[in-house]
Every structure is written in structure tokens, then in C-alpha cells.
Amino acid sequence: MPPTDAASEAPLLRMRGIRKSFPGVKALKGVDLSLHTGEVLALLGENGAGKSTLIKILGGAHQPDEGTIEIDGQPASVATPQASQAAGIGIIYQEFNLIPHLSARENIFLGQEPGSISFIPRASEEARAQALFDRIGVEVPVDAECNSLTVAQQQIVEIAKTLSQDARIIVMDEPSAALSPRETKGLFRVIDELKSQDIGIIYISHRLDEIFEIADRVTFLRDGEHIDTRPVDDLTREQMIELMVGRSLDKEFPKRDTAPGQPRLVVENLNSGERVQDVSLEIRAGEVLGLTGLVGAGRTETARLLFGADRPDSGSLQLDGQSLAINNPRDAIRQGICLLTEDRKAQGLVLGQTVRENFGLPNLRHFTSGGFIRQNEEAQAFAGYVNQIQIKVTGPEQVAGTLSGGNQQKVVLAKWLQRNAEVIIFDEPTRGIDVGAKYEIYQLINQLAEQGKAVLIISSELPEILGMTDRIIVMNEGRITGEITEVPSATQEDVMRLATSQAKGEGTGFRG
Amino acid sequence: MKKLNYTKLLFDYGTLFVLALLCAWFSYVTIEEQSPTSPAAAERLANRVGGQLPTGASVVVLTRQGGEGRSFANALAEQLAKAGVTVASTTVGQPVDARKALTDFAATGAELAGIIADKHMASFANTNLGALGQAHSTLAKAKIYQPTSYRWPNFLKRDNLLNVMKQISVVAIIAIGMTLVIITAGIDLSVGSLIAFSGVITALAIQSLGGDSPTTGHLWLGAMVGILACGLAGLFTGSLVTLFGIPAFIATLGIMFIAKGLAFIISDSAPVPVANEAFGWLGRGRDFFGLPNSVVLMLILFAIAHVVMTRTSIGRYIYAVGGNPEAARLSGVPVKWVLVFVYTLTGLLAGLGGVMEASLHITGDPKSGDLVELKVIAAVVVGGTSLAGGQGRILGTLIGAFIIAVINNGMNLTGVESHMQKVIYGAVILIAVLVDRLKIHLLKLKKA
Numbered sequence: 001m002p003p004t005d006a007a008s009e010a011p012l013l014r015m016r017g018i019r020k021s022f023p024g025v026k027a028l029k030g031v032d033l034s035l036h037t038g039e040v041l042a043l044l045g046e047n048g049a050g051k052s053t054l055i056k057i058l059g060g061a062h063q064p065d066e067g068t069i070e071i072d073g074q075p076a077s078v079a080t081p082q083a084s085q086a087a088g089i090g091i092i093y094q095e096f097n098l099i100p101h102l103s104a105r106e107n108i109f110l111g112q113e114p115g116s117i118s119f120i121p122r123a124s125e126e127a128r129a130q131a132l133f134d135r136i137g138v139e140v141p142v143d144a145e146c147n148s149l150t151v152a153q154q155q156i157v158e159i160a161k162t163l164s165q166d167a168r169i170i171v172m173d174e175p176s177a178a179l180s181p182r183e184t185k186g187l188f189r190v191i192d193e194l195k196s197q198d199i200g201i202i203y204i205s206h207r208l209d210e211i212f213e214i215a216d217r218v219t220f221l222r223d224g225e226h227i228d229t230r231p232v233d234d235l236t237r238e239q240m241i242e243l244m245v246g247r248s249l250d251k252e253f254p255k256r257d258t259a260p261g262q263p264r265l266v267v268e269n270l271n272s273g274e275r276v277q278d279v280s281l282e283i284r285a286g287e288v289l290g291l292t293g294l295v296g297a298g299r300t301e302t303a304r305l306l307f308g309a310d311r312p313d314s315g316s317l318q319l320d321g322q323s324l325a326i327n328n329p330r331d332a333i334r335q336g337i338c339l340l341t342e343d344r345k346a347q348g349l350v351l352g353q354t355v356r357e358n359f360g361l362p363n364l365r366h367f368t369s370g371g372f373i374r375q376n377e378e379a380q381a382f383a384g385y386v387n388q389i390q391i392k393v394t395g396p397e398q399v400a401g402t403l404s405g406g407n408q409q410k411v412v413l414a415k416w417l418q419r420n421a422e423v424i425i426f427d428e429p430t431r432g433i434d435v436g437a438k439y440e441i442y443q444l445i446n447q448l449a450e451q452g453k454a455v456l457i458i459s460s461e462l463p464e465i466l467g468m469t470d471r472i473i474v475m476n477e478g479r480i481t482g483e484i485t486e487v488p489s490a491t492q493e494d495v496m497r498l499a500t501s502q503a504k505g506e507g508t509g510f511r512g
Numbered sequence: 513m514k515k516l517n518y519t520k521l522l523f524d525y526g527t528l529f530v531l532a533l534l535c536a537w538f539s540y541v542t543i544e545e546q547s548p549t550s551p552a553a554a555e556r557l558a559n560r561v562g563g564q565l566p567t568g569a570s571v572v573v574l575t576r577q578g579g580e581g582r583s584f585a586n587a588l589a590e591q592l593a594k595a596g597v598t599v600a601s602t603t604v605g606q607p608v609d610a611r612k613a614l615t616d617f618a619a620t621g622a623e624l625a626g627i628i629a630d631k632h633m634a635s636f637a638n639t640n641l642g643a644l645g646q647a648h649s650t651l652a653k654a655k656i657y658q659p660t661s662y663r664w665p666n667f668l669k670r671d672n673l674l675n676v677m678k679q680i681s682v683v684a685i686i687a688i689g690m691t692l693v694i695i696t697a698g699i700d701l702s703v704g705s706l707i708a709f710s711g712v713i714t715a716l717a718i719q720s721l722g723g724d725s726p727t728t729g730h731l732w733l734g735a736m737v738g739i740l741a742c743g744l745a746g747l748f749t750g751s752l753v754t755l756f757g758i759p760a761f762i763a764t765l766g767i768m769f770i771a772k773g774l775a776f777i778i779s780d781s782a783p784v785p786v787a788n789e790a791f792g793w794l795g796r797g798r799d800f801f802g803l804p805n806s807v808v809l810m811l812i813l814f815a816i817a818h819v820v821m822t823r824t825s826i827g828r829y830i831y832a833v834g835g836n837p838e839a840a841r842l843s844g845v846p847v848k849w850v851l852v853f854v855y856t857l858t859g860l861l862a863g864l865g866g867v868m869e870a871s872l873h874i875t876g877d878p879k880s881g882d883l884v885e886l887k888v889i890a891a892v893v894v895g896g897t898s899l900a901g902g903q904g905r906i907l908g909t910l911i912g913a914f915i916i917a918v919i920n921n922g923m924n925l926t927g928v929e930s931h932m933q934k935v936i937y938g939a940v941i942l943i944a945v946l947v948d949r950l951k952i953h954l955l956k957l958k959k960a
Contacts, residue, residue: 309842333844347842350835352902361832361843364825372823415843 010073012037012200013089013169018067020053027053028064029224035169035200040191042211042232043204044244045221046434048392048404051204054221055171058202059091060084071169090162091171094432096154100147104140105129108161132160137193138186152183159190170194171202176210177432180295180460181496188214206434207461208240222246245436253467254439256446260287260470264454265337265423267306270315275301277478279315283423283454288445290469290487291458293499298478299458300342303425306456307339308332319422333362336422340412340429342458344405348412351401355393356382358400359415366418385414389444406437413444424448425456430464442468462492474498526947527896527911534915538922539665546664547631549580553659554587561628561657562595569625572617573602574610574633581630588628597626607636611644618648626655634658666925674804680891680917681806682707682865683884684910687891688817689858691909694892696834696854697901698760702749703862703888705771706742707881710866712775714738715784715876718791726788734786738870739863745771746859750852760855768885775878784876795872806868813861818906830854835902890937891916894944915940 013035020028028050035041045051056062058069060081069076071087078084084091098107109125129142133156140153140160149157155175162170176184191201191214203215211218212232220227220243227243235243241252263282270279276298283289291299305312308326317324319335326332329339341347349358356375359382360367367378379396386393391410393403400411409429416424426445430438445468449455459465465472472484474495482498484490561571573588575581581604589602600622603613610633617624627637637656645652666672686703693700718726718734726734745767752763797805821827829850832840841847865884870876895912897904919940923933 307842328846329842330844330846339842341842346836347838350832350839350902352835353831357828357831360828361840361845364828368825371825373825373828375823 010070011035012039012072014070014073015054015058016068016070018054018057018069019065020057020062021065027224028057030067031221031224031226033202033219033226033229035202037168037198037200038195039216040195040201040203040214042215042218043202043221044211044218044240046244046406046436048223049221049244049434050224051221052173053224055091055173055202055204058084058089058169058171085165085167088166088168089171090159090165090167090169092155092158092162092173092175094174094177096158098146098154098157101145103143103145104149104153104157104160105142107146107157108132108164110161112164128164129160132163135163135193135197136160136190138190150183151178152180152186155179155187156190159194167199169200169202171204173204174206174432175203176205176207178295181462182294184210206432208237209463211240212237220244241435244434252435252439252463254443254446256288256449258286258450261285261452264320265306265456266318268316268318270302270305271313272301272305272310273313275478276305276312279475279478279480281473281480283456285452285454286449287471288449288455288457288469290465290472291456291475292460292462292465292472292495293475293481295460297475297499299475300427301478302475303339303427303456303458306332306423306425307337309339333419333421337425338362338416338419338421338423339425340409340416340427342428342431344408344412345401349400349408351399353400354397355391355400355403355411356396358411359385359396359418362415363418381418382414385410385417389413389417390440406433409433409441410437413441417444421453423454423456425458427458428460429457430459430461462495465495466490466492476500476502527894527908527915527944531911531915531918534918534922535667538667538918538925542666542668542922542925543663544666545661546669547661548659549575549584549630551583551587554584555591557628557657557659558588558591558595558597561592561626562597564655565597565625567596568598570598570600570617570622571626571628572600572613572624574613574627574629574637575604576630576632577605584630592628600624607633607640610636611640614644614651615648618644618650622650624651624654626657628657631658631661667922672921672925674802674807676914676917676921677807677810678804679921680913681804681810682868683887683891683916684810684913685813685868686858686861686865686884687888687895687909687913688813688906689854689861690888690892691817691895691897691904691906692821692830692854693760693858694889694897694899695830695901695904696851697837697899698753698851698854699764699889699899700746700749700760700855700858701764701885702745702767702771703858703865704881704883704885705768705775706745706859706862707866707869707884708775708878709745709771710738710742710863711870711876711880712779712784712878713741713876714867714870715786716778718786718788719784722788724787726786726791728788728790731786731788731791735867738867738876739860742863742866743856743860746856746862747852749859750855753855754848754851772878779876779878781878783873783878786870786874786876789874792871792874795868795870795874806872809868814906814910821906826850826853831902887916890941890944894941896944896947899945912944 011034015031015033018028018031031050031054033054043051053062057064058078060078060083063079069078076087078087078089099110102110105125108129113120126142133140136156136159138156140149140156146154146157159170175187179187194201205211215232217229217231218235219229222244262285264285265283267282268280270276279302291302293299304310306317308328308331311327317326324335326335345351356379360373360378364373367374382396385391389410391414392407400408403411429441433441445455445457457465457469466487469487472487472495473480474482476499481501484494571592573585575585585602585604589599592599600617601613603609629637634656641651641654641656690700690703714734714737717737718730721733722730749763749767752758753760794805799805800808821830829840829845832845833847833850837847866881869880891913892909893899894915895908897908919937923936
């Protein structure tokens with residue numbers, strides 16, 4: 001909590017009346033924001049609300065059209081990334097800016113070398129890096145190459161880097177998105193430590209639970225406008241959602257009314273090295289099966305094997321009693337299995353192509369005659385999904401890379417819906433997606449189940465797994481460690497217990 | 513919004529704009545007095561003469577040797593006869609021949625009504641008719657007729673323009689394949705060597721099939737062998753890239769040396785002649801509306817490639833593989849097959865280029881094709897295809913190839929010295945790539 005007298009002094013950071021337009025879009029329409037020393041300010045808003053733009057202005061990547069920025073009550077210039085750094089602002093973007101083959105130490109001091117042709121004072125750098133890690137309270141091997149570090153460790157390196165530049169304001173953009181629950185706890189300890197050192201933190205996340213846990217105040221943005229700023233203690237979850245979305249959602253998870261039928265996809269003894277061992281599972285018609293576990297438990301790896309993205313060492317697959325031979329994703333798609341990958345940008349979309357082209361990619365057979373693509377038909381089919389699942393696009397020719405995360409996910413969804421697959425695997429379907437869009441995606445998952453499809457959801461977000469699935473399978477270290485059949489009565493603790501337990505025996509493990 | 517449209521316009525038609533500017537510039541600097549010598553000009557001139565001279569009046573036709581002199585003279589004689597004028601003699605040659613023609617006419621004693629000449633002979637007649645008239649009174653009243661002249665750029669003359677296209681046709685055709693390869697974020701350095709390889713193999717195949725008197729069938733068959741051999745080389749490259757993950761730059765560098773070396777080995781380092789002039793059909797012929805056959809082939813291939821890249825699945829797949837290979841694979845695109853396809857196609861087109869080159873000289877020359885790969889890459893890049901992959905257009909490449917050809921041709925017409933040509937050539941490529949970077953930069957701004 002900020003000291004009580006801090007409120008009367010000038011805040012650490014004050015942004016006033018920030019406006020920013022891009023061609024055709026008013027991204028920010030006069031946003032105010034203030035941050036005190038030793039405070040965590042959460043920045044909440046749907047995708048496209050203007051959070052990223054605001055942060056990029058703070059980081060010197062964009063210039064505001066209007067508005068002032070003050071640090072300690074003094075007007076500050078953040079015209080360039082360098083100026084922003086010099087003003088004591090450190091930004092940790094979702095995608096880290098680390099050089100993979102340089103060590104943690106080298107990354108921390110990159111750009112701070114004494115001069116282009118002088119020797120690097122290695123010993124003193126090591127000592128300083130060590131001191132930084134001590135200050136953060138986390139141990140990271142100073143001379144390990146960054147690509148050998150875990151995501152959480154890389155994040156610590158990023159934090160250390162900002163501290164080495166004497167940052168007093170640290171912005172974290174979705175820092176927990178790629179972390180396991182345990183790693184997230186570690187991150188929170190680091191944040192507490194930074195708070196105690198009078199550093200102000202702006203924290204961006206879509207995970208409301210985290211906001212309650214870590215934030216002192218919350219600033220809400222919607223459509224480029226500042227909606228409200230309130231202490232987190234005065235807020236309920238429902239209020240938060242309402243302030244973000246601008247309307248109240250009855251529930252986070254829509255209800256589904258289906259009873260699972262016959263088994264459709266049956267997987268037996270799937271193996272792939274250490275990462276997937278003896279995984280057997282079945283998904284029934286109209287069933288939503290949850291697959292969870294800590295990051296690295298083998299969930300995504302299992303999904304990739306089912307989809308043919310990787311080749312299993314052994315194991316068999318059956319769909320509706322027919323055994324499947326799947327050597328690559330092309331086979332899987334032809335047989336009626338599709339996978340919505342967790343990383344949309346790297347695996348789900350060709351960002352430079354239009355949404356229509358992305359949509360058509362797995363469906364070209366459907367849209368071609370005599371070798372020619374019937375582009376009008378393709379565009380019409382896509383337009384149908386634009387209405388059905390409310391994709392916000394300017395038209396079928398919009399380039400996929402220019403869409404917000406939620407709309408990108410919907411484009412990916414549309415391309416697989418058109419495929420009319422029988423088995424749909426969602427890997428982290430709502431990662432980085434705002435609350436409103438999440439709800440729409442959940443509704444869609446329910447519709448698929450109601451059509452008798454077999455749905456598999458992989459998610460690290462336990463509320464999502466518990467709220468959306470009929471049955472949950474938990475993995476740890478490549479093995480299935482348990483199954484939860486009575487989902488309505490299960491708790492997050494039940495899942496976590498299985499996620500951290502050792503596999504018992506062979507095959508599907510025990511019934512939880 | 514308006515600003516956006518301008519940038520889009522610049523993206524889409526920037527290279528076309530550059531091409532137009534270049535054409536305008538070279539047109540401007542090569543404007544000269546032109547005196548037409550086409551059959552149509554002959555007809556117009558003959559009609560003018562027929563209108564002014566009485567029927568049956570005697571005239572002589574004088575044209576310069578070389579160029580279109582002979583055909584112009586013949587056309588004139590024919591049209592003049594139609595116009596009712598008596599053509600006493602037709603002379604194609606030097607001024608001395610013209611003088612002889614006139615004195616020969618004077619010797620007949622008849623009255624000369626007119627001298628019908630091209631630009632050069634008209635100027636000869638103008639300066640000499642006075643003296644000749646004094647010597648031979650029958651010549652004194654002759655009127656001198658020449659085609660109406662006009663100012664027109666040498667660059668824009670039909671023959672020059674056709675020449676521009678003909679000279680670039682081999683590079684442009686191979687650039688189709690290279691565009692596809694570069695869109696998949698690859699590169700193919702072997703195409704220049706494959707030109708030599710294909711030419712030599714084709715010539716040797718024709719020799720061994722047809723001996724000293726190969727038939728047209730042998731020529732076709734030989735060309736197929738040459739093209740398919742290069743297709744196999746491309747298939748091999750594609751396999752190296754997909755199966756073993758060898759970077760395309762390295763794989764094609766290897767093929768480049770191997771193919772060049774083999775071309776010299778199998779030809780004993782000497783050009784291999786083809787013993788049938790008909791082999792020149794592709795490289796020298798003009799069988800379609802007076803267009804060079806190589807240019808017609810180039811335009812057809814570009815039309816096909818454009819349709820394939822914009823309207824078919826394989827086109828879509830190529831863009832997707834270049835834009836994001838992993839997303840493409842997970843969307844069911846047969847990524848490896850696509851890559852093998854583009855390298856094989858490029859090999860086939862390089863083989864075709866080799867056949868065209870050999871056809872032009874009626875010889876398979878192991879020395880041909882040197883550094884052509886770089887010209888091809890330059891055409892693709894100047895045409896706006898990004899080396900980063902995923903973006904590029906077939907028609908852009910055609911424009912890129914034209915830009916390079918126009919620069920070459922224009923510099924030749926204006927007498928720019930050859931070393932300077934290289935400097936300018938390089939500068940143009942750098943500017944094109946800079947524009948490419950600028951585009952990416954602008955796109956990033958737009959996204960944010």
C-alpha cells in the first residue's frame with residue numbers, strides 16, 4: 001500500500017489527457033492515469049481498449065497527439081525508447097526482448113557496455129547481476145544462455161534489466177500469460193519485493209483473480225477512454241467485468257444442456273519420449289473434456305500427437321470405431337480432427353495474409369472447382385461467420401496481423417468451424433482474450449458439444465476448466481495422474497493435487 | 513483514410529510508376545527526327561506522288577543500303593506503279609549508285625518527273641540535283657519526294673521496344689520461378705548455371721539423336737531433355753531443402769557449381785552447335801503478329817503464373833508457406849510438397865531459359881548464363897517481392913524485369929559506358945530494397 005502521505009505529494013507518474021489517433025482509429029481519447037511509489041496499478045480493459053497504445057506511449061514507442069506526462073510532478077519527455085528508459089521507465093512486453101544466445105548477464109547489460117571498443121568488465125557485471133537477482137530475491141544462473149532458461153527465469157532477467165537501468169516505474173504486460181500457477185506465485189513475490197523498494201508497477205492482465213491478489217488500484221479503459229479508477233478492495237469480480245465490458249455478463253461460463261453419448265475419439269497408450277507416456281483417453285459425443293496440468297505436463301504435446309503435428313512413438317487412435325492413421329496435420333484434418341493452437345500468432349494464422357485467405361487455408365478443397373478458388377464463395381462463407389461469431393473485421397480483405405487477439409482467435413475458430421470437424425481440440429482457447437470475447441467463445445464451444453462433436457479443452461486456467469468441462473483429465477510429467485468425473489463438485493485444489501501428484505500405475509491412472 | 517489510400521496506391525503501383533518514369537525519361541532523351549520507312553509510309557508517299565504527278569510520269573526510286581532500305585524501295589516501286597506513275601529504275605545503295613542511276617536515266621533522254629527517296633537519298637538529291645540538272649537538262653525539272661518526317665524517341669520505336677522485351681525474356685521467365693521460391697522465403701542461386709547446363713544438354717541430345725541432320729522432332733525432344741534435366745536438378749534442390757533442412761542458399765550454391773562444372777565437362781568446354789537452323793525458332797522467330805516468339809512465350813507464362821498465384825490452391829499454399837510455415841502446416845498445407853514444387857518449377861523454367869538462350873545462338877554454350885541468377889533475383893526484388901517471404905506478385909516481377917531491361921536498353925541508347933551501367937544497375941537494386949524496407953516500416957506503423 002502506498003504511504004498515506006504519498007497521496008498529498010505529486011504521484012510518481014501522472015499521465016493526463018493522452019490522445020492518440022492512428023489512421024482511421026482513435027486509439028486513445030483523453031486518458032488519465034496516475035501511479036504512486038510502492039503501488040501496483042492494474043490496467044484493465046478489453047482487447048482494443050487502448051492499453052497497449054498507452055503503454056507504448058509510456059515506453060517511447062509512440063508519440064501522443066495530445067496530453068502530458070509528469071514524473072515526480074515534473075514534466076517528463078518520453079519521446080524515444082531511450083528517453084523513456086532514462087526517465088526511469090522499464091517496460092516488460094509480452095514478447096520478451098532477450099537475445100537467445102547471450103547469457104542472462106549479457107542480456108541485462110546489453111546496451112550499457114562501457115564503450116564500443118573497450119573490454120567488458122565481466123567480473124563487475126557478474127557482481128552487479130548477482131546483486132540485482134539478490135535484490136529481486138530470485139536466483140537465476142548468471143551465465144546461462146537465455147534460451148536455456150525457463151519463461152519465468154527469462155522474465156526475471158527482463159525485470160533485472162529494467163532495474164539495472166534504474167527503473168522506478170515498471171510496466172508488465174500480461175506477465176503471467178506464459179507462467180504456470182506456481183511460477184505466477186513466484187512473480188507475485190517479486191512484485192511485492194519491488195513494491196517494498198518504492199517501485200511503482202503497472203500490471204496488465206486479463207486474469208481477474210490475479211488483480212485481486214496483487215493490485216492496489218485498478219484503472220479501467222474502454223474504447224480508448226478512461227472509465228474509472230478504483231481501489232481494488234472496493235470492487236467485486238462482477239463489477240470489474242461490468243466496468244471492463246460496459247455491460248454485465250450474467251455468468252462467466254454459459255450453461256450447456258447436453259448429456260455425453262457414445263465414445264467418439266478413443267486414444268490408447270500414446271507415447272512420445274518423456275513428454276507423453278502411456279496416455280489413454282476417450283471423448284464422447286457431445287462431451288467437453290478438459291485436459292489440464294502444470295505447464296510442461298504434456299498437455300499440448302498430447303494434443304499435437306492427436307493432430308499429427310508431431311509423430312508419436314506408439315499408440316493408436318480411433319474415431320467412431322474406425323482406427324485412424326495420422327502422419328501429419330493434413331491427415332488429421334481430412335479425418336475430422338482439428339486443433340486450435342495455443343499460440344495463434346506463431347501457429348494459428350499467417351499474419352501477413354488476409355482473414356479470408358487464412359479462413360480458406362484448410363478449406364480450399366471445399367472452395368475450389370477445376371483447380372480455381374471461388375473467392376466470392378469463400379468471402380461469403382467467411383462473412384457468415386463474421387455475423388455468427390461476431391468477428392470485428394473491416395472486411396474479408398483485412399490483414400490478419402492487424403486484428404486484436406480475440407478477433408484473431410475467432411478467425412482461427414471460423415476456419416475450423418467451416419471445416420465441420422468431428423473432434424475439436426482447443427489449446428488455451430481464451431489466452432490473452434478479453435472477458436466479452438471469452439464468453440462468446442465459450443458459447444461456441446457449447447454449440448459444438450450440442451451438435452454431438454467431441455471437444456477437448458486444454459487450459460491452465462482452472463476456473464475455465466472447472467466451469468466449462470464435463471470431465472477433467474489431469475496430467476503431470478507426461479502421464480495422466482487422475483480424472484475428475486464430478487466436475488460441479490470439484491475444486492481448484494482437487495485439480496492442483498492431481499497436477500502435482502505422481503502417476504499411479506499404468507494407463508489412465510486412478511479415478512479421482 | 514485518404515493517407516492510407518495513397519500508401520496503398522504506392523505499394524501496389526509503385527514499381528509501375530517507376531517503370532513509367534524510366535520510360536518517359538528515356539523517351540525524352542532519345543527524341544530524334546524520324547523518317548519512316550515502313551510499308552505504310554511507302555504507300556502514303558506513293559499516293560502523294562501519284563496525286564501530284566501526271567499519270568505515266570517517269571520517276572526513279574532511290575534508297576540507302578541497309579536497314580529497311582530494300583523493303584522500302586520495293587514497297588515504293590509497287591505502290592507507285594499502283595498510283596499510275598512509271599518507275600524507271602529502283603536503286604538501293606550508296607550515293608555513287610544513286611548518281612549512276614540518275615545519269616543512266618538521263619542517257620535514255622526521257623524527262624524525269626520525280627525522285628522518290630528515303631531521308632538519306634533525298635538529302636543527296638537535294639545537294640546534287642542542281643549540278644546534275646545543269647549537265648542533263650532532262651533531270652532539271654525533277655521534284656524530290658521523301659516521306660514526311662516527324663520527331664519521335666528512338667526508345668519508343670516499335671523495334672526497340674520489342675528488343676527490350678526480347679532481351680529480358682529469359683531472365684523474366686526464370687524470374688517467375690524465382691518469385692515463387694522467394695515468396696516461400698527461399699532463394700535459388702543455381703538458375704544461371706542451369707541455363708548453361710540445359711543449353712549444352714539440349715544441344716548434345718540433339719546431336720546424338722539426329723546426328724548431322726536433326727529433324728524438328730529431334731529438336732523438340734532435345735529441348736525436353738534439357739528442360740527435364742534442370743527440373744531434376746530443381747527436384748534435388750527441393751529435396752535437400754525439405755528432407756535435410758539445408759538452407760536454400762547453401763543447397764543452391766552447391767547446385768550452381770555442380771551444374772556449371774558439368775556443363776563444361778560434358779561439352780569439353782566448347783560450344784555445341786545445333787545442325788538445324790530451325791532450332792532458332794524460339795530465340796529468333798517472330799511468328800505471332802510480328803512479336804518475337806520468346807516474348808510471346810514470356811507473356812503466356814506470366815499470364816498463367818499470375819492466375820495460378822492468385823486463383824488456385826497451390827498459389828495460396830505458396831504464400832502461406834512463406835508467411836508462416838508452421839501455421840500453414842497446422843492448417844493442413846503440405847508444406848514440404850509445396851517447397852519441392854517451387855524449386856522443381858524454377859529448375860524447369862531455368863531449363864527452358866537455357867533452351868531459349870541456345871536457340872538464340874543455335875548453339876549450346878557452357879559459358880552462357882553467367883550471373884543471370886543475380887539478374888533474376890534483381891528482377892524479383894525490384895518487382896516488390898520481399899526476401900522475408902510471404903509477399904510478392906507475379907506481375908510485380910514482370911514489371912521488375914521490364915525496369916531492368918529498360919534501364920539496360922536506355923543506357924545503351926544514350927551511350928552510357930558499360931562500367932557506369934553496372935554502377936547504376938546496382939544502385940537501382942539497392943533503391944528497390946530500400947523501398948521494400950520502407951514498406952515494412954510503414955506497415956508496422958499501420959498495425960500499431
